[in-house]
Amino acid sequence: MKIVHIGLGNFFRAHEAWYTETAPDADQWGIAAFSGRTTGVSDLMKEQDGLYTLVVQQPEGNKYEVISSISDTHPGQDVAKLMEYFADPQVAIISSTVTEGGYVRNAEGGLDTDDAGVKADIEVIKAGKLADVKTAPGKFVAGLVARRDADAGAITFLPCDNVPDNGAMAERVIRDLAQIVDPSLSGWIDEHVGFATTMVDRITPKASDEVLQAVAEETGVEDPAAVATEPFVEWVISGDFRAGRPQWEASGAQFVDDITPHELRKLWLLNGSHSLMAYAATVKAKETVYEAISDPEIRGWVDQWWDVAQKQLPLPDEEVTAYRKALVERFENPRMKDQLARIAADGSQKLPIRIVPALNAERAAGNEPIGAERAIAAWTLHLRGKGAPINDVRADQVKPLGEGTLEESVVKVCDFLGIADPGARSSILSLAQELDA
Ligand code: CS2
Numbered sequence: 001m002k003i004v005h006i007g008l009g010n011f012f013r014a015h016e017a018w019y020t021e022t023a024p025d026a027d028q029w030g031i032a033a034f035s036g037r038t039t040g041v042s043d044l045m046k047e048q049d050g051l052y053t054l055v056v057q058q059p060e061g062n063k064y065e066v067i068s069s070i071s072d073t074h075p076g077q078d079v080a081k082l083m084e085y086f087a088d089p090q091v092a093i094i095s096s097t098v099t100e101g102g103y104v105r106n107a108e109g110g111l112d113t114d115d116a117g118v119k120a121d122i123e124v125i126k127a128g129k130l131a132d133v134k135t136a137p138g139k140f141v142a143g144l145v146a147r148r149d150a151d152a153g154a155i156t157f158l159p160c161d162n163v164p165d166n167g168a169m170a171e172r173v174i175r176d177l178a179q180i181v182d183p184s185l186s187g188w189i190d191e192h193v194g195f196a197t198t199m200v201d202r203i204t205p206k207a208s209d210e211v212l213q214a215v216a217e218e219t220g221v222e223d224p225a226a227v228a229t230e231p232f233v234e235w236v237i238s239g240d241f242r243a244g245r246p247q248w249e250a251s252g253a254q255f256v257d258d259i260t261p262h263e264l265r266k267l268w269l270l271n272g273s274h275s276l277m278a279y280a281a282t283v284k285a286k287e288t289v290y291e292a293i294s295d296p297e298i299r300g301w302v303d304q305w306w307d308v309a310q311k312q313l314p315l316p317d318e319e320v321t322a323y324r325k326a327l328v329e330r331f332e333n334p335r336m337k338d339q340l341a342r343i344a345a346d347g348s349q350k351l352p353i354r355i356v357p358a359l360n361a362e363r364a365a366g367n368e369p370i371g372a373e374r375a376i377a378a379w380t381l382h383l384r385g386k387g388a389p390i391n392d393v394r395a396d397q398v399k400p401l402g403e404g405t406l407e408e409s410v411v412k413v414c415d416f417l418g419i420a421d422p423g424a425r426s427s428i429l430s431l432a433q434e435l436d437a
Contacts, residue, residue: 030071086143087150092243167197196239279378282387304371344388
């Protein structure tokens with residue numbers, strides 16, 4: 001059986017590919033992976049027959065694993081090949097890591113039908129030119145048309161992006177587009193397509209030259225496609241696998257009915273503190289998570305944020321306390337050179353799901369969530385050119401928020417993020433002034 005994965009990044013190769021590699025029925029499954037816009041990785045991987053080294057950076061020393069679960073790699077532009085896979089009954093799962101922006105959603109969470117790429121995809125699917133689609137929703141829906149026409153049976157979508165309720169997110173855009181291009185497809189989707197939602201976790205920094213050199217020296221193999229990651233790995237999945245799946249539970253994946261508490265725990269505690277450090281600690285000239293968490297003042301800011309998040313998490317305190325302790329250990333791993341600049345990217349997509357919900361809920365409850373407000377203050381400074389450089393899919397929209405006086409910036413940032421409480425706004429301004437001093 002086969003899995004097709006769209007988005008051949010480091011994270012996917014440290015996570016889903018690892019779970020599949022270590023599953024007891026791994027020999028019955030192969031992953032065909034398509035790169036994103038840049039094809040460098042798919043070319044490299046092809047030369048290596050899909051094999052690569054996973055460097056697990058344990059505090060006591062590196063462990064090297066060879067991963068062989070990716071059986072084929074293709075450039076993302078080879079949509080004709082992707083359509084062949086969709087039409088193949090052996091393909092049971094379509095997974096993806098295309099980032100939130102890749103799903104081309106509007107403010108209500110539906111498909112953004114004003115987007116030029118979506119408009120073009122609607123026309124080409126209607127014209128039957130399936131291999132000409134360009135957006136991710138276009139590829140998914142063109143693929144389903146190809147699958148239905150080939151009578152290739154049931155299939156399941158498994159989005160692995162770091163956003164809440166990613167299964168519902170994908171289902172919504174797929175159904176919206178299907179309805180536009182061919183209303184009769186909706187009934188076929190009801191009968192044949194499953195959607196799974198997942199919480200994914202494994203910190204995967206960019207593999208540095210130092211790591212690649214260690215691979216060469218310690219394993220004797222030059223591997224430019226090597227991936228560096230941490231020992232910790234977690235995958236929580238909820239969903240309907242209509243055409244089967246590997247025995248991922250044997251590799252430690254958890255299958256649950258309600259994924260929400262797991263997602264919020266991870267997004268708020270891990271990713272929220274990551275974003276806080278990415279902006280606040282780079283203003284203080286720190287470069288990696290390890291350097292940031294080792295600074296007592298920044299560690300204090302992280303704890304303050306966790307106190308805010310903990311009050312809003314639908315989980316028992318003991319569980320959250322244990323998770324916080326485990327996170328500190330992960331962040332304090334001295335081998336992981338996780339660059340804060342990597343995490344600082346795309347704040348416009350990250351802060352609304354990582355920090356703002358707990359901030360607004362705490363203000364509404366009459367509390368003063370300083371730990372959350374500091375993250376927003378630090379992002380404001382980031383947009384004003386302090387700390388990590390701006391690298392955001394919505395750069396055009398967010399760069400102007402950093403212009404004008406600091407007071408004006410704070411107002412614009414709060415408007416953008418939907419932070420209306422006047423107390424929150426004035427606290428964000430004073431925290432920004434303090435951090436900037
Ligand atoms: C990070 C994540 O890029 C980021 O913003 O917070 O990539 C983080 O390392 C992963 O979600 C860990 O699972």
